[in-house]
């Protein structure tokens with residue numbers, strides 16, 4: 001199902017997820033996930049609520065630890081160091097360092113409400129990467145222009161619409177110049193008329209060659225920008241492939257049943 | 264009531280696009296006679312009480328005036344103020360540490376923090392203060408120095424009040440930290456911010472919104488609570504006036520001197536709390 005992509009194409013995989021298992025108490029939420037994402041590609045993850053999509057995304061930047069298996073991003077194991085046949089858990093400092101190379105965009109934005117838009121964006125470059133404040137401000141302003149919010153630098157998040165807040169959150173994630181962007185249902189908390197503006201920003205990033213994993217229920221978006229669509233159910237990947245296959249000619253009954261509900 | 268609606272309803276035109284002028288119905292608020300009567304009655308009672316206080320010579324307002332700004336009273340006030348400030352700062356510093364320990368992943372540190380809070384909240388501050396005052400009985404010497412010399416009454420007051428304050432501050436700070444949405448911490452983690460930065464820059468400023476109101480209460484409570492140090496002969500505001508009335512027997516007017524100062528300072532602090540709360544409410548809907 002998931003052939004090692006390096007061998008198939010020669011392009012290195014940006015993300016490798018190998019037999020990842022994760023339980024919360026007695027409930028196994030991820031039951032052996034294998035997935036590769038090549039550099040510059042967009043992977044869209046679909047699946048019913050509770051199928052483990054968020055959990056999978058969160059393991060990729062080690063917000064959740066895996067119980068079994070491993071994940072690498074850009075050739076580096078996430079959260080562990082390998083020595084012989086053992087994986088040693090990394091110290092928090094090293095994990096934080098790794099996270100600066102992975103951007104995460106949350107369903108509820110999670111902007112810092114007591115900081116202005118600009119302060120939200122420069123916080124990590126300054127505090128986590130030690131970049132000079134002046135440089136950070138300059139690139140924050142460029143990013144704000146890119147997401148169409150150049151005039152909102154001094155606003156507080158609560159003064160913005162949901163769509164604007166999510167675009168700020170995307171700019172905040174981009175400020176670290178990550179190798180990989182993870183989106184967890186970035187438009188699910190938005191009023192319908194605001195979904196488009198956020199999807200447009202994500203599409204722009206996709207066309208610019210950003211590597212992304214996007215959990216979403218927006219099938220139209222998946223069809224338009226995904227290189228690979230992954231359908232998850234009950235902690236497993238049921239089916240994956242190009243959107244034309246998975247969305248239009250699903251091989252699995254469960255995929256068909258799900259698509260018939262969301263389309 | 265029903266008669267009113269009946270007479271009004273048919274005569275009302277569709278209000279939004281009704282033309283202004285004679286056709287627009289006038290709104291007549293309900294007449295609240297009872298409310299007015301109650302207000303007048305209460306004001307009369309208050310005025311009566313005030314008159315009786317002012318005209319009762321036993322209050323000896325001239326003595327109050329004479330002592331209100333004497334050096335010893337002002338010195339006492341000064342001590343009360345800096346003792347309050349120091350105890351608040353040290354108490355909240357220790358309290359924040361205790362709160363962080365309590366919320367840490369380390370079971371032993373959690374237990375230590377819990378035990379501290381339990382112990383210092385379970386005993387009266389009066390007992391704690393007397394205990395520290397008499398600690399020399401348990402440890403006659405500390406690091407080779409006589410305990411009595413090392414721990415004068417003022418030092419004992421600072422230590423005793425701080426340790427007590429910290430137990431309460433810990434709970435206030437912990438409640439504040441828990442009030443911050445979990446997603447905030449996750450966002451900070453996913454941006455690679457370290458634990459200290461997350462606490463100081465992301466969590467605590469947001470926690471302040473729920474910390475400030477109870478902390479304001481504690482500050483006012485502490486200001487008045489410091490008067491307890493008069494029992495170990497620390498010359499705070501209360502003890503200063505006590506020294507005078509033990510000499511002159513003008514007990515009531517001198518207690519009034521202390522009372523007036525406590526009220527004045529407390530009022531200023533309440534005002535300050537309003538501005539501090541407004542500061543930490545920034546970024547929430549409805550401000551700015």
Ligand SMILES: Nc1ncnc2c1ncn2[C@@H]1O[C@H](COP(=O)(O)OP(=O)(O)O)[C@@H](O)[C@H]1O
Pocket residue numbers: 024029047048049050051052053054055056
């Ligand atoms: N921190 C957690 N503790 C316990 N159970 C959790 C936790 N996070 C997620 N779960 C459970 O794991 C399952 C998968 O959740 P999630 O990954 O959020 O699914 P999805 O994002 O696909 O809706 C759900 O049943 C959810 O209740």
Ligand SMILES: [Mg+2]
Pocket residue numbers: 053054055184185
């Ligand atoms: Mg989810």
